[in-house]
Amino acid sequence: MTSVPQRHTYYGAPTSSYTQSRQSTSYSSQKRKHVTFGPYIVGSTLGEGEFGKVKMGWSKTSSSSMDVPKQVAIKLIRRDTIPKNSEKEVKIYREINALKHLNHPNIVRLEEVLQNSKYIGIVLEYASGGEFYKYIQKKRRLKESAACRLFAQLISGVYYMHSKGLVHRDLKLENLLLDKNENLLITDFGFVNEFLPENELMKTSCGSPCYAAPELVVTARPYEARKADIWSCGVIMYAMLAGYLPWDDDPENPDGDDIGKLYRYITRTPLKFPDYIAPVPRDLLRAILVADPKRRITIAQTLHHQWLQPHLPFLSVMPEEWDHVSKNQEFLRQPPQKGEAANSARPRSNCSVSSTNSKGEKRNSLIMDSSLHSQPVPPQQSQSHAVAMPSSPSPRLRQSPVKSNNRHSRSNSAASIALQAVVDAEREYHATHPPFTNSASTSALQFEVSPHSTSPRHYTFSPTKTNQNIVTSLRDSVIIETSPQKGSGTFLIASSLKESPNGTGLPEASSVPAPSGHKGQLAVKGQVSYHGTHNLALHRRPRPTSYHPASCSTFCDISQVPTLQPTVNGEDTTSQTQDNVNKSTSQGIMHRGSFSMNKPFVDMQIVAGDLIKSGGDGDTAAKKIHDQVEDADHRVDLLRQRRQSQRYSVVYDKLFGVAQQSEDNAVEDAGPGGNAVEHGAPGASVKRDKKRFSIMSIYSTSKSSVESGSPKNEDKHRGTDSENNHRGSTKRITSGQELSVNDQQDTSRKSSAAKNTEPAKQASRLKEVKTETSRKTLSAISKQELLGQNSSAQKSKVEPRIEPEATKKNATVQRSASLKKPAKPAQSRKKANRSSVMVSSVAASNTENARPREQSTAKRVIDFFKRRSMRL
Numbered sequence: 001m002t003s004v005p006q007r008h009t010y011y012g013a014p015t016s017s018y019t020q021s022r023q024s025t026s027y028s029s030q031k032r033k034h035v036t037f038g039p040y041i042v043g044s045t046l047g048e049g050e051f052g053k054v055k056m057g058w059s060k061t062s063s064s065s066m067d068v069p070k071q072v073a074i075k076l077i078r079r080d081t082i083p084k085n086s087e088k089e090v091k092i093y094r095e096i097n098a099l100k101h102l103n104h105p106n107i108v109r110l111e112e113v114l115q116n117s118k119y120i121g122i123v124l125e126y127a128s129g130g131e132f133y134k135y136i137q138k139k140r141r142l143k144e145s146a147a148c149r150l151f152a153q154l155i156s157g158v159y160y161m162h163s164k165g166l167v168h169r170d171l172k173l174e175n176l177l178l179d180k181n182e183n184l185l186i187t188d189f190g191f192v193n194e195f196l197p198e199n200e201l202m203k204t205s206c207g208s209p210c211y212a213a214p215e216l217v218v219t220a221r222p223y224e225a226r227k228a229d230i231w232s233c234g235v236i237m238y239a240m241l242a243g244y245l246p247w248d249d250d251p252e253n254p255d256g257d258d259i260g261k262l263y264r265y266i267t268r269t270p271l272k273f274p275d276y277i278a279p280v281p282r283d284l285l286r287a288i289l290v291a292d293p294k295r296r297i298t299i300a301q302t303l304h305h306q307w308l309q310p311h312l313p314f315l316s317v318m319p320e321e322w323d324h325v326s327k328n329q330e331f332l333r334q335p336p337q338k339g340e341a342a343n344s345a346r347p348r349s350n351c352s353v354s355s356t357n358s359k360g361e362k363r364n365s366l367i368m369d370s371s372l373h374s375q376p377v378p379p380q381q382s383q384s385h386a387v388a389m390p391s392s393p394s395p396r397l398r399q400s401p402v403k404s405n406n407r408h409s410r411s412n413s414a415a416s417i418a419l420q421a422v423v424d425a426e427r428e429y430h431a432t433h434p435p436f437t438n439s440a441s442t443s444a445l446q447f448e449v450s451p452h453s454t455s456p457r458h459y460t461f462s463p464t465k466t467n468q469n470i471v472t473s474l475r476d477s478v479i480i481e482t483s484p485q486k487g488s489g490t491f492l493i494a495s496s497l498k499e500s501p502n503g504t505g506l507p508e509a510s511s512v513p514a515p516s517g518h519k520g521q522l523a524v525k526g527q528v529s530y531h532g533t534h535n536l537a538l539h540r541r542p543r544p545t546s547y548h549p550a551s552c553s554t555f556c557d558i559s560q561v562p563t564l565q566p567t568v569n570g571e572d573t574t575s576q577t578q579d580n581v582n583k584s585t586s587q588g589i590m591h592r593g594s595f596s597m598n599k600p601f602v603d604m605q606i607v608a609g610d611l612i613k614s615g616g617d618g619d620t621a622a623k624k625i626h627d628q629v630e631d632a633d634h635r636v637d638l639l640r641q642r643r644q645s646q647r648y649s650v651v652y653d654k655l656f657g658v659a660q661q662s663e664d665n666a667v668e669d670a671g672p673g674g675n676a677v678e679h680g681a682p683g684a685s686v687k688r689d690k691k692r693f694s695i696m697s698i699y700s701t702s703k704s705s706v707e708s709g710s711p712k713n714e715d716k717h718r719g720t721d722s723e724n725n726h727r728g729s730t731k732r733i734t735s736g737q738e739l740s741v742n743d744q745q746d747t748s749r750k751s752s753a754a755k756n757t758e759p760a761k762q763a764s765r766l767k768e769v770k771t772e773t774s775r776k777t778l779s780a781i782s783k784q785e786l787l788g789q790n791s792s793a794q795k796s797k798v799e800p801r802i803e804p805e806a807t808k809k810n811a812t813v814q815r816s817a818s819l820k821k822p823a824k825p826a827q828s829r830k831k832a833n834r835s836s837v838m839v840s841s842v843a844a845s846n847t848e849n850a851r852p853r854e855q856s857t858a859k860r861v862i863d864f865f866k867r868r869s870m871r872l
């Protein structure tokens with residue numbers, strides 16, 4: 001099974017009381033150094049791409065001491081690896097310029113772009129849900145409802161992008177991430193390009209073989225880029241539902257390495273479906289995955305396909321609405337921080353994060369002909385898109401609640417408020433509609449043109465009684481209103497929904513034509529159960545992201561690329577930034593032709609230092625993280641002290657030798673940073689994380705051993721090296737049951753004999769009798785100890801059920817961490833859960849209960865020897 005990186009969750013700052021108590025002592029005395037980049041503390045590596053590493057980052061500043069530092073993903077690109085006027089440079093600038101213009105909840109948000117003498121840092125919204133393809137791998141395939149929701153998000157994002165005149169051209173599972181609420185985020189805009197209404201055909205064949213539309217590969221003719229994006233969306237949809245890629249079963253080309261063969265196969269072989277894909281999604285897939293781009297469904301038609309009907313309220317939000325909402329929301333949540341430029345205001349975000357650590361596995365993006373098709377050099381004004389502060393926030397937005405538990409909502413997203421509105425509408429819709437009723441009632445969608453005399457680009461918000469009405473104006477000055485009708489079970493969409501003849505990508509008129517040749521598919525009446533239990537084994541091994549390395553060479557004719565602008569120094573940037581802030585205030589959305597592949601120097605901020613280490617003084621985020629690390633250190637110290645205090649007694653070591661060994665592992669593994677990983681401190685390495693999980697697995701074995709409660713069970717674990725650890729910990733719990741009283745007597749006899757060698761030689765027979773007596777006494781103590789140990793083992797067994805508050809909290813943390821671990825069979829997952837509980841109980845007994853008990857035991861042993869030597 002493919003391994004999915006282990007995740008850990010950041011639970012924010014330590015509790016205030018703890019922070020306060022530690023602040024005064026350790027923090028001030030010991031300044032930790034953090035790697036920083038501009039205003040961010042740089043943490044662990046999230047992934048690696050073509051351009052370099054993507055690092056986790058924490059904003060150093062937060063508005064109050066209780067605020068959790070904002071997390072971001074920083075794509076760090078070494079400047080010396082980007083040759084001037086190279087394809088690489090173009091890709092980077094493309095990405096930055098595109099992201100600057102895109103404000104959609106399903107498109108990764110660009111926070112800012114920073115640079116210093118060594119690096120360019122693209123600061124992005126942090127996608128804590130990880131990579132989408134791993135999510136599918138973990139689940140094997142998605143349930144239809146989940147796939148539908150995520151596909152709706154994908155389509156909404158792509159539609160938005162197209163409406164801005166941009167095409168992604170490299171849509172694939174690997175370029176999709178998930179946020180903390182499992183919402184989709186489109187990322188990696190390195191191949192993005194602008195299409196112009198009068199010239200929207202492109203020549204550059206880019207993308208990834210398995211996701212690239214056939215017209216990109218089989219012909220050299222210019223292609224319609226939007227249609228190519230739709231094809232890729234179809235492949236993604238198929239992968240979500242099937243658990244593997246379409247046309248992935250050519251026996252002559254099993255790995256798809258031969259791209260020529262792959263595309264011949266694609267164009268000649270009809271699309272096949274596993275039987276668990278229901279008719280309605282099949283219909284959509286058949287409409288999308290049409291080799292002839294002219295016959296392929298448009299994105300506007302896709303929006304209104306029956307399969308996406310449950311998400312129509314969401315899909316009906318117009319691009320302008322996203323821009324408007326996002327601008328307002330930015331304003332509402334980003335009060336400029338002290339000493340910060342207005343355009344670098346950083347929104348606060350809540351942090352439930354996980355870390356993935358994937359190596360760049362996706363180097364297969366393909367460029368077959370990178371000559372840009374008579375692409376005019378974008379006008380200079382296009383570079384003037386700094387973050388703008390809107391004049392006044394919408395009062396409606398201020399009132400809108402954002403509920404965290406909604407699926408479409410992202411509390412830290414650019415447009416979560418609007419999302420919230422559509423989520424509510426969707427919920428309303430779901431309440432009155434059984435999910436995925438497969439009837440031919442497309443007429444249930446009633447389209448109604450409501451002409452409105454508002455001026456172009458004028459946004460109208462209806463007075464909101466509830467969040468269920470979203471009124472927005474279209475470019476052609478028509479109000480679109482989505483209003484689920486209570487009671488009637490009818491969903492009304494009043495809109496113009498016209499595909500604009502100039503290719504702006506707006507939806508087509510009221511009737512949604514069924515894809516040619518597939519009308520019959522829609523006419524399935526009655527309810528169809530979609531969630532059949534078909535056996536995946538019938539199909540080929542699912543390869544959701546099986547990826548076929550490009551067999552053709554990747555090249556780029558950079559002679560066609562517009563000349564890049566010279567590097568701009570910091571002073572210029574400053575003056576231009578202000579200028580552009582002023583300009584962009586009036587720029588709501590991106591105008592056609594404003595996209596630029598030139599260096600986006602406007603938004604770049606110059607940051608001091610080259611990923612320098614800086615002191616954390618006065619740095620709230622650093623302080624919090626430091627405290628967490630301190631906390632970990634402190635706990636480790638306690639463990640070490642405890643261990644040392646136990647060493648003075650040979651008998652003690654003999655009695656608890658195995659337990660000590662096991663604990664040693666724990667001490668080593670829970671070394672400084674072990675806890676830091678748990679709390680997400682910067683620099684927490686995956687290695688440490690692994691160690692933490694290995695501790696968990698050790699205790700997992702212990703637990704099962706305790707549960708079985710028999711030495712036989714323990715024997716099963718004997719054998720390999722790795723199992724020896726398990727064995728050790730098993731003994732820790734079961735030693736009381738395993739060691740017989742006789743063994744203990746022997747042990748104590750030997751140790752006392754060792755101590756008594758000298759006196760014994762000189763002693764008379766009378767003394768030997770005394771020694772015999774003392775041996776008996778020791779046996780008695782050993783028995784007592786043994787009983788104590790047994791009861792301790794029993795206690796560990798019971799403790800999970802009667803956890804103190806702190807322990808419970810700990811257990812919850814551990815549980816959630818282990819649940820996020822790689823996909824495992826149900827049984828082993830259960831085991832992991834149990835192990836989490838064990839860890840917390842053992843930890844609790846280590847720190848609280850066990851210490852006083854062990855000290856008194858040791859004292860008793862010492863006392864015994866004292867008494868004995870006195871007697872001797």
Ligand SMILES: Nc1ncnc2c1ncn2[C@@H]1O[C@H](COP(=O)(O)OP(=O)(O)OP(=O)(O)O)[C@@H](O)[C@H]1O
Binds near residue numbers: 049177188
């Ligand atoms: N915003 C983000 N949040 C979390 N992780 C991210 C984010 N962006 C990127 N990553 C991680 O970093 C990895 C590499 O990022 P990305 O694909 O953007 O780099 P790249 O250099 O553009 O790669 P590519 O070769 O695909 O263009 C991703 O696979 C993902 O694991």
